Amino acid sequence: MAHTIILGILLFFCACLGCTSGRENPSPSRNYPLRVLCTTGMIAEAVAAVGGRHVVVEQLMPPGVDPHLYRPTARDKWRINAADVVFYNGLHLEGRLEPLLAKRGGFLPVYAVTENLLTRWPERLRPLAEGGGIYDPHVWLDPLLWAECVRFVGERLAELDPERAADYQRQAEQYVAALLELDRYAREQLATIPPTRRVLVTTHDAFGYFGRRYGLRVNSLQGLSTLDEIDLQSMNALIRELVAEQIPAVFVESSVSPRALQAVVAGCQALGHSLTIGGELYADCLGPPGSPGETFLGAFRWNVDTIVAGFRWGEPG
Ligand SMILES: [Zn+2]
The missing domain is CATH 3.40.50.1980 (Nitrogenase molybdenum iron protein domain)
Structure with missing residues (x-):
């Protein structure tokens, strides 16, 4: 019972x-x-x-x-x-x-x-x-x-x-x-970027699938998580690569501090390479109401347009 x-x-x-x-x-x-x-x-x-x-x-x-x-x-x-x-x-x-x-x-x-x-x-x-x-x-x-x-x-x-x-x-x-x-x-938009400029540099390694899908080589300061440390050695290696390949732009992310990439830009400029922050991408989250990244479809399109414009920066002609 x-x-x-x-x-x-x-x-x-x-x-x-x-x-x-x-x-x-x-x-x-x-x-x-x-x-x-x-x-x-x-x-x-x-x-x-x-x-x-x-x-x-x-x-x-x-x-x-x-x-x-x-x-x-x-x-x-x-x-x-x-x-x-x-x-x-x-x-x-x-x-x-x-x-x-x-x-x-x-x-x-x-x-x-x-x-x-x-x-x-x-x-x-x-x-x-x-x-x-x-x-x-x-x-x-x-x-x-x-x-x-x-x-x-x-x-x-x-x-x-x-x-x-x-x-x-x-x-x-x-x-x-x-x-x-x-x-x-x-696919259509990113195909317009000259092959020699197709290196997408961001703070953390969020764009691996994006790069694989659209034929961009991806490089970042951090690993797959923003919890990963940024070490000086990898920062210097990235600066050397950006200068050697004359990459025109790097991209910050809306949910990650831009400071480390700003240091990379300064490092490139000190070596005589004119690198710019190509814009802010929506990687791991959407934007606030009223922003272009308010929706996922809008955020993705914004990323594509920002990357294309950033790579074209300083393009001759
Ligand atoms: Zn992430």
Whole structure:
């Protein structure tokens, strides 16, 4: 009898917490519209597009915030618990949030949008030089990889809300079409940069997928995370390379301090090479309302235009 009562109490609490049998087999949600919490602006935009009027989307990290460094607040814990489903990037982008998300994953559906890429097509990901199954998390900067993440969101929402599965699928493909159009634009624009100038230098190594997709050699002062140290040796090596190859511009990022790249510019100028800051790119976050990077599609287009203009700087004729 006591066992039956305890089991009953446990089942009651489990139902109250929206406990599912894990991410593999989430029960369809009884809530409508679904309350979806997303970590970054890029994910929030994708989920809003895929979910349409069937979801209420909340974004955990405000615009301009560096996801590598983001520390969850007490309010974030409450927001995660109050959601029906959580989408995050994964691949260690949100390093300081991941323990909290893993903990909640036993009670509510918590998904890394990169899950399909990691499990089905790991060969499409950039491994860290040291290996060990650690991959570059900046997949949104290749629209074709991001399209797979958008489709993954559509699949998961359809599982949680099967009645509207056709809507999620259709809306996911509409957003994918916008990404493919963005990719076409980027290919056309970036192809105008002379091959000898195609070296994209930024503060941290966010543009690896972007460079791979559009034929740009990418160099940076930091590794894949803004937590990585910048050492004087790599800074000097970069200055020598920029001078030797007469690269006209480097680019700062909206969520990272420009100081280290400003020092690189000064170093090049001291050696007689006229290098400029080509502009500010949206790497790991979107811009504030009213800025060109307010939306992901706008931010990506801004990046393409800024890079093209920066590389043309000082072009003869
Ligand atoms: Zn980053």
